[in-house]
Amino acid sequence: MLSTVRRFAAVPLILLAAGCVEAPNDVRAPVTSASFSEDVTTNALAPGSAATNGTIREVETAYGTRQVRTVPPPKLFDQAFRDASAQKHAADIEKLRQAFMNLGPGVDPEEAARAARVVYTYVDQLVVEYQIEDSSPLAHNTKVNFGQKPRGLCWHWAHDLDIRLQMERFKTLEIHRAIANYNNIRLEHSSTILxxxxxxxxxxxxxDPWRNAGDLYWDIVREDTRYNWTPRQEVFAYKRARKQREAKKAELDSVN
Known part of the structure; x- marks a missing residue:
């Protein structure tokens, strides 16, 4: 019995240490617009550098007031790094390109090829920037949450990949954001969708580069058997409503 109690008592500590919660109005989180140079080739640098945080502003949406971060373009590693990454992932890039094309008529073949290459090469860049060393994403989460690593929580991957894809200004492809496990005991998870x-x-x-610690996972959302994805803005609206209910209940309890 005592061992069972200890095991369940440890669950909140594990969730705290390895957690990856993306909160509405978290100034680190919402990124819906970006200010980019039209010439992506001007945004190159040596591996290891980081982009600035940008500026925050509040906007009204169908889901209420939220904060939006307008950011400068992320600095890309040099062409040699990107070419080496593309060569390493050539077969997987081709599979992802074909998957984009299989989404249906109207997808530009050039955009499909570019998107597949960008995703794989930029994930490789983020592996370096995040200093990924563990095969377990939860182990890396713990290091980030304790200040031992700079970034690498699931929503870091989602935000950074989102911004990088925005740089491409796709006409026939569209970026979405989603969250899973926001209303159950499992660890919340964020991802970018294209x-x-x-x-x-x-x-x-x-x-989803996070789930395999930098080894990109991708599939049609409906066919992802591990996570039940919900649009991010729906999740944020749910969290705001829950917070308001809790605040109202606390106020009533204090009166009584």
């Missing part, structure tokens, strides 16, 4: 413009998020492709 699909055919105008299609549902659920018919698009989830791009």
């Amino acid at each position: 699909g055919r413009r105008g299609d549902s998020m659920y018919d698009s492709i989830v791009l």
Whole structure:
């Protein structure tokens, strides 16, 4: 019995240490617009550098007031790094390119090829920037949460990949953001999704480098058996409503 109690008591500590919660109005989190140079080739640097945080502003949306971070373009590692990465992942890049094309008519073949290459090469860059050393993403989460690593929580991957894809200004592909496990005991998880413009998020492709510690996982959202994805803004609206209910209940309890 005592060992069972200890085991359950340890669960909150594990969630705290390895947690990856993306909160509404967290100034580190929302990124919906970016200020980019039209010439992506001007944004190159040696491996290991980091981009600035940008500026924060509040905007009104269908889900209420939220903070939006306008950021400068991320600095890309040099062409030699990107070429080596593309060569290493050539077969997987081709599979992802074909998956984008298979989303349906209207997807530009050039955009599909560019998107596949960008995703794989930028994930490799983030592996370096995040200093990924562990095969377990939860182990890396713990190091980030205790200040031993700079970044690498699931929403870091999602935000940084989102921004990088925005740089490409796709006309026939559309970026989505989603969160899973926001309303149960499992660890919350965030990811970026890319699909055919105008299609549902659920018919698009989830791009998840976090779950395998920098080894990119991708699949059609509906076919991802590990996570049940919900649009990020729906999750944020749910969290805001829950917070308001809790505040109201606390106020009533204090009166009584």
